[in-house]
Amino acid sequence: MLAQGVDKELDTPYVPTPQAVVERMLELAQVKPGDTVVDLGSGDGRIMITAAQKYGARGFGVELDPRLVRSSNDEARRVGVADRVKFLQQDLFKTDFHEADVLTLYLLPDVNMALRPRILAELKPGTRVVSHDYDMGVWRPEAQETLPAPDKAVGARKESTVYLWIVPAKVEGAWEIEIRIGRKARRISLALEQQYQRVSGTARLPEGGSLPISEGRLRGDELRLTLPRGVVARDPVDLVGRVAGDSLSGTVRRADREIATWSALRRP
Ligand SMILES: C[S@@+](CC[C@H](N)C(=O)[O-])C[C@H]1O[C@@H](n2cnc3c(N)ncnc32)[C@H](O)[C@@H]1O
Numbered sequence: 001m002l003a004q005g006v007d008k009e010l011d012t013p014y015v016p017t018p019q020a021v022v023e024r025m026l027e028l029a030q031v032k033p034g035d036t037v038v039d040l041g042s043g044d045g046r047i048m049i050t051a052a053q054k055y056g057a058r059g060f061g062v063e064l065d066p067r068l069v070r071s072s073n074d075e076a077r078r079v080g081v082a083d084r085v086k087f088l089q090q091d092l093f094k095t096d097f098h099e100a101d102v103l104t105l106y107l108l109p110d111v112n113m114a115l116r117p118r119i120l121a122e123l124k125p126g127t128r129v130v131s132h133d134y135d136m137g138v139w140r141p142e143a144q145e146t147l148p149a150p151d152k153a154v155g156a157r158k159e160s161t162v163y164l165w166i167v168p169a170k171v172e173g174a175w176e177i178e179i180r181i182g183r184k185a186r187r188i189s190l191a192l193e194q195q196y197q198r199v200s201g202t203a204r205l206p207e208g209g210s211l212p213i214s215e216g217r218l219r220g221d222e223l224r225l226t227l228p229r230g231v232v233a234r235d236p237v238d239l240v241g242r243v244a245g246d247s248l249s250g251t252v253r254r255a256d257r258e259i260a261t262w263s264a265l266r267r268p
Pocket residue numbers: 003009010011012013014015016017039040041042043044045046047062063064065068090091092093105106107132
């Protein structure tokens with residue numbers, strides 16, 4: 001579809017998100033004052049304007065249709081948020097959105113899929129991504145809710161689904177980890193594999209042998225994984241820590257009680 005005054009086909013037609021759904025998206029993303037929110041394909045601007053008015057955020061929306069861009073900027077001025085919110089006539093595929101703390105989408109499934117590699121590569125770990133109605137394929141959401149949407153302009157069911165993802169840090173690779181229990185230190189090599197927020201791999205023990213690690217998870221830069229019995233203690237223990245580039249550090253927990261600390265460096 002070619003909107004008036006637009007020389008590129010729209011990748012998604014204009015359909016506004018019902019206001020109750022806009023608010024649920026922003027709540028799910030825990031938008032707070034100072035957050036930078038970016039809405040790709042901003043329509044009449046309601047997501048960005050609500051993010052600024054109700055949640056104290058700032059940011060911008062991009063939209064191909066110049067009439068929608070104009071009316072969004074007019075509305076932002078009218079409600080007094082134009083100092084924090086801008087709408088630009090711009091192709092979302094040519095938009096730099098790396099500064100977002102929260103990215104909002106109401107786009108078609110193939111557009112979400114086309115954006116997925118950039119979302120994972122360009123957004124900082126911990127960035128929240130919320131989408132109305134369409135998911136990200138095999139990248140499973142952290143949360144998903146369906147809510148009534150009686151004033152929805154499309155669809156017979158008059159309900160909407162909202163999805164939340166949290167951009168995971170990158171931990172795939174080899175790590176040398178040191179676990180400090182009292183005055184003792186135990187060194188283990190970890191080989192981690194990562195599929196989006198899911199982490200698995202193997203732990204190689206200094207005395208020889210290796211054990212599998214499964215069900216590790218990342219939430220932004222927070223890593224949680226369970227080391228099987230025999231790696232650190234006779235029982236399985238949980239490693240909880242934060243990723244900062246090529247280093248990791250945190251605590252070792254058994255039955256949710258801290259029993260040691262740990263740190264790790266990525267092997268080149
Ligand atoms: C489904 S509407 C969503 C509007 C708004 N985000 C909301 O949730 O109410 C999608 C919007 O994306 C715009 N759009 C489509 N392709 C685009 C592109 N390549 N770049 C920027 N905007 C685009 C459309 O004009 C439309 O307004």
